[in-house]
Amino acid sequence: EIVLTQSPDTLSLSPGEGATLSCRASQSISSNYLAWYQQKPGQAPRLLIYGASSRATGIPDRFSGSGSGTDFTLTISRLEPEDFAVYHCQQYGRSPYTFGQGTKLEIK
Amino acid sequence: EVQLLESGGGLVQPGGSLRLSCAASGFTFSNYAMTWVRQAPGKGLEWVSSISTSGGDTYYADSVRGRFTISRDSSKNTLYLQMNSLRVDDTAVYYCAKHVGGGPWGQGTLVTVSS
Numbered sequence: 739e740i741v742l743t744q745s746p747d748t749l750s751l752s753p754g755e756g757a758t759l760s761c762r763a764s765q766s767i768s769s770n771y772l773a774w775y776q777q778k779p780g781q782a783p784r785l786l787i788y789g790a791s792s793r794a795t796g797i798p799d800r801f802s803g804s805g806s807g808t809d810f811t812l813t814i815s816r817l818e819p820e821d822f823a824v825y826h827c828q829q830y831g832r833s834p835y836t837f838g839q840g841t842k843l844e845i846k
Numbered sequence: 847e848v849q850l851l852e853s854g855g856g857l858v859q860p861g862g863s864l865r866l867s868c869a870a871s872g873f874t875f876s877n878y879a880m881t882w883v884r885q886a887p888g889k890g891l892e893w894v895s896s897i898s899t900s901g902g903d904t905y906y907a908d909s910v911r912g913r914f915t916i917s918r919d920s921s922k923n924t925l926y927l928q929m930n931s932l933r934v935d936d937t938a939v940y941y942c943a944k945h946v947g948g949g950p951w952g953q954g955t956l957v958t959v960s961s
Contacts, residue, residue, distance in 0.1 A: 788947060828893070
């Protein structure tokens, strides 16, 4: 099983700042099958990034994904108030298709 | 517009069974693998099961293998999750999602396993 470790657990920033979230895998993820999701309280997760770096439909370009192998990053430039949420990464290269534990992005 | 609507959740005693459904619309259901993911109260996301486009290939988390069965009916554009031998730690919101590692997701249905 591929274990995903997200860091930090909590990130405190102000609107307008940039955010960098990390997702590290215990084994290389095939074909960069790594997705990022945003989840707000009481809502279902929303797909942001798939294939490590492709933005999903309707996702603003301030969200970007990068990385390969075992190290992946979600970058949010110029944080907007609506970006404060929990972010999850998931690998879907090999079953079981595991998730990271999540990073909470909170307003400083 | 893609829509996924889960149903079938509720309160069940340990050892009991439930069948969840996910009605899909707005896309060609038979062309996409589908997935169930759950989230226990206050916890992170846990992948539960996925099924291929034909239904011929199914995948399960170790925590549910042998107790849960994923299936699909393309004539009804519906995804199912049959859950047997339910345990207290199966309590969660269950989401269905289009694709594996994709979206969108439905709004979820709450399953509570308690005596």
